[in-house]
Amino acid sequence: MSRTDGPVVSRRGVLRAAAGSAAAAAGVAATQPVAAQTDFDGWFTSDGRGGATGNYDGTVTDRTGEDEVTVTVGADGNGGTFAFDPPAVRVSPGTTVVFEWASNTHNVVVEEQPDGASWQGHETIENEGFTLQSTFETRGVYKYYCNPHLSVGMKGAIVVGPAPGGGGGGGGGTSTGGTTSPFNPLLGYAFTAVVAGAMLFPILLGVYRGGQPASSDAGGQEAPLERPVRELDHDEYDPVGTAALVAVYFLILVGMWVFMYFVEFLGNGPTIIG
Amino acid sequence: MEIHRFERAWLVAALVLIVAFVGTIVYGAVGAGVAMVDDSGGTVDATEPTTSPNFDDPGVYRTGDGEYDVYVLARQFSFAPGSGSPITVPAGSNVTFHVASADVTHGFNLVGTNVNTMVIPGQVSELTVSFDDPATYRLACHEYCGAAHHDMEGTVEVVPRDQFNASEVTDA
Numbered sequence: 251m252s253r254t255d256g257p258v259v260s261r262r263g264v265l266r267a268a269a270g271s272a273a274a275a276a277g278v279a280a281t282q283p284v285a286a287q288t289d290f291d292g293w294f295t296s297d298g299r300g301g302a303t304g305n306y307d308g309t310v311t312d313r314t315g316e317d318e319v320t321v322t323v324g325a326d327g328n329g330g331t332f333a334f335d336p337p338a339v340r341v342s343p344g345t346t347v348v349f350e351w352a353s354n355t356h357n358v359v360v361e362e363q364p365d366g367a368s369w370q371g372h373e374t375i376e377n378e379g380f381t382l383q384s385t386f387e388t389r390g391v392y393k394y395y396c397n398p399h400l401s402v403g404m405k406g407a408i409v410v411g412p413a414p415g416g417g418g419g420g421g422g423g424t425s426t427g428g429t430t431s432p433f434n435p436l437l438g439y440a441f442t443a444v445v446a447g448a449m450l451f452p453i454l455l456g457v458y459r460g461g462q463p464a465s466s467d468a469g470g471q472e473a474p475l476e477r478p479v480r481e482l483d484h485d486e487y488d489p490v491g492t493a494a495l496v497a498v499y500f501l502i503l504v505g506m507w508v509f510m511y512f513v514e515f516l517g518n519g520p521t522i523i524g
Numbered sequence: 525m526e527i528h529r530f531e532r533a534w535l536v537a538a539l540v541l542i543v544a545f546v547g548t549i550v551y552g553a554v555g556a557g558v559a560m561v562d563d564s565g566g567t568v569d570a571t572e573p574t575t576s577p578n579f580d581d582p583g584v585y586r587t588g589d590g591e592y593d594v595y596v597l598a599r600q601f602s603f604a605p606g607s608g609s610p611i612t613v614p615a616g617s618n619v620t621f622h623v624a625s626a627d628v629t630h631g632f633n634l635v636g637t638n639v640n641t642m643v644i645p646g647q648v649s650e651l652t653v654s655f656d657d658p659a660t661y662r663l664a665c666h667e668y669c670g671a672a673h674h675d676m677e678g679t680v681e682v683v684p685r686d687q688f689n690a691s692e693v694t695d696a
Contacts, residue, residue: 329671330600354626355599357608375608398602402671489530496534503541511548516556519637519661524559524620524652 290407293393294337299361300400303337304328311336314412318346321406323396324353324378332399334406343389343410349382356396356404358382364390364410373397386410561641565622565650573597573624578648590617598623598630598643600670606663606678613655613680614688620652631666634680642667655682 289295294303305327313319319341327333331353341347349358349372360371367388375398376382386392389411396404527535552558568576574597582595582604592613597604605611613619623632623643630643634653639661641649665676 332671355602355604373608375602375604398600398607398675399672401675484526484528489528493530493534496537500534500537500541504544507545507548511552515638516552516558519639519659520634520653520655521556521638522559522561522640522651523557523618523654 301403303403305333306337310338314342332404338407340409351380361393363392565648570646599626601672601676603678610679610681615658623649633666634661
């Protein structure tokens with residue numbers, strides 16, 4: 251995990267510096283400050299830690315100017331009650347964010363925060379009804395997640411500070427989710443063809459052979475049976491080779507059983523004794 | 525019916541093998557003392573196990589000299605205790621795990637050992653394990669329980685007796 255505090259801050263600094271001219275030049279963009287687009291350096295995709303965040307649609311909910319903002323912990327999403335709602339929120343410096351647990355077994359672990367910030371999150375796993383209040387003073391991007399549900403994408407972000415013009419953190423908002431299928435459909439067709447071919451092969455072969463004259467017809471009649479060189483009684487024949495094979499199988503079975511039961515099972519650390 | 529003497533020999537050998545298989549399992553149960561997990565743990569409220577007296581505060585409890593009860597609540601996707609904080613017990617003790625599920629069917633497996641049970645909602649899985657030596661065991665859920673099943677794991681730490689902080693446990 252590479253910490254990207256520096257680049258984030260510097261990029262934002264650049265944006266803020268450029269905001270004057272940019273906002274003046276592109277005043278159109280500045281008219282839509284509510285839904286700033288940002289990809290948080292891939293934090294909400296599976297490129298970040300854990301799984302992709304399904305309930306993040308690329309929108310940063312703008313709650314700037316409010317004293318208190320609520321984030322629901324364990325809201326519906328990500329295949330269960332494994333979502334922060336809203337996943338990404340923009341607040342003004344000094345805002346108190348109230349995290350409200352709406353379902354069980356969640357925590358808030360800080361992944362990344364601006365230099366100089368000391369947000370602790372809440373690493374203890376808490377249940378429904380718990381609330382965590384955190385006041386965010388330092389400007390920048392705070393990324394956090396829920397440890398038990400990181401792999402299903404229970405991740406969040408808090409942006410402290412006003413939207414930088416209309417640029418909204420550098421665009422790139424199209425890369426949300428980012429679940430392009432690695433599966434090539436051509437492989438699927440090839441596989442289907444191979445399976446179908448393998449299944450049809452006996453039928454095709456039968457059709458092919460059916461068109462050929464049968465070998466017995468060619469000769470007109472069957473060849474006479476050859477007489478045995480020597481005849482043996484049932485008890486006179488000793489299948490020594492088969493007996494040896496059975497003996498080898500027997501030894502393998504015994505050896506595997508002894509290994510499995512006495513070494514793998516009984517010799518394997520603590521055992522349930524009651 | 526006439527049976528060839530070779531066939532007779534390997535029929536007898538196969539029967540001896542079956543008797544030996546059954547014999548080793550009987551030895552395991554009687555001689556080595558391997559027990560099965562049964563329904564002796566009783567039941568809890570399937571949807572709210574925390575309302576049951578034993579699961580209102582899961583954790584490690586001392587029940588006697590070298591005897592501990594560990595109550596573990598399994599839920600999507602953690603063991604409490606176990607996942608956030610390790611389950612710590614002293615070496616040379618008999619530990620009885622009582623495991624209940626708060627949502628779906630989970631598994632409870634000390635990885636690499638025979639300590640292994642299913643955790644079915646409403647049913648307490650009770651299993652007693654003797655920990656002789658200090659060791660750290662990983663705890664895994666081995667019954668598919670949802671999207672982050674693969675993340676559901678924890679730790680059981682068996683610490684030397686003198687390092688075990690007795691104040692962490694309550695006498696039951």
